[in-house]
Amino acid sequence: MNRRILRRTWAIPFLLTAIGATATGAPPAPSDPASAAPMAAQRDGSHDFDWEIGTWATSVKVLRNPLSPKATWVEFNGTSVIHALAGGRANLVDLDVNGPAGRVRGVSLRLYNVEGRQWSLNFANMGDGLLTPPSVGEFKNGRGEFYGTDTLRGRAILVRFVILDVTPDSARFEQSYSADGGKTWEVNWIATDRRLPAKP
Template sequence: MSRDGSKDFDWEIGTWATHVKVLRGAFTPDATWIEFDGTSVVHSFCEGASNLVELDVSGAAGRIQGVSLRLYNPEAQQWSLNFANMGDGLLTSPTYGEFTDDRGEFFGIDTLRGRTILVRFVILKLSDDTARFEQSYSADSGASWELTWVATDTRITA
C-alpha cells in the first residue's frame, strides 16, 4: 500500500522563532557565515496538501524576506519546495522529495555564479516544538556537499 504524504508538514503549521545562518561565497576560500533572527510562519492550504512559509529575518548583514510554497503531488507521492526571495522577487528552482519518519530530503538543480549545481534541502523535525532546516550545494554531482544554510526553529506558543 502506498503512503499518503500529504500531511507531512501538518506538524509545522504555526509561528516559529528562527535563527538562520547563511554561507556567503560558497565554494570560495573567503566564504563567510552570516546570521539572522526573526520568524517563520507556516500556513496550511487545501487540507494539508500545500502550505506557505513566510520567512522574515534580519541581522547585521541586512534582512531576508521570502516565501516558500510547498506542493504535494499525490501521484508521485513527493513534495516540491518553491522559494522566492522578496529581495529580488525571483523564484528559485524547486527541490523535490519526501519524508521518511521525521526527516524530509529534497533535491534539485540550480545555478551559482553561472555554474550548474545540485541542491539538497533537509528538514528535520527534532520535536513538536523544534525543527532544523539545512541546505547544501554540490558542484561535483553529489560526491561532496557544502552546507550553505542552517535554520533552527522553535515554536512560539500563545
C-alpha cells in the same frame, strides 16, 4: 549577501529519478492476478508538514560566497509563519529575519504531488521576487530530503535541502550545494526553529 543563497531555503534541489524500461520485442504475457505479488502500499505523505503549521522563532546562518575560498557565515534572527492551504496538501511559509548583514524576507510555497507522493518546495526571496527551481522530495522516518538543480557563478550545481530533528516544538533545516555531482556537499544554510505560543 549572495542573492542566490537567499533565494533558496527550506525552507530549497535535484530530483533523483530512476526511469527504467525493458524491451523484449514481443508483447508481455497476460499476468495472472492470483499469482501476482501484491504491490507495496504507497505511503500518503500529504500531511507531512502538519506539525509545522504555526509561528516559529527562527535563527538562520547563511554562508556567503559558497563553494569558494571567500565563504563566510552571517547570522539572522526573526520569525517564520506557516499557513496551511488546501486541506494540508499545500502550505505557505512567510520568513522574516534580520541581522548585521541586513534583512531577509521570503516566501516558500510547498505543494504535494498526489500521484508522485512527493513535495515540491518553491522559494522566492522578496528582494527580487523571483522563484528558484523547486526542491522535490519526501519524508522518511521523520526526516525530509529534497533535491534539485541550480546555477552558481554560471556553473550547474546540485542542491540538497534536509529537514531533521523534528519535534512538536522544534526543527532544523539545512541546505547544501554540490559542484561534483553529489560526491561532496557543502552546507550553506542552517535554520533552527522553536515554536512560539499561539496568540490568544
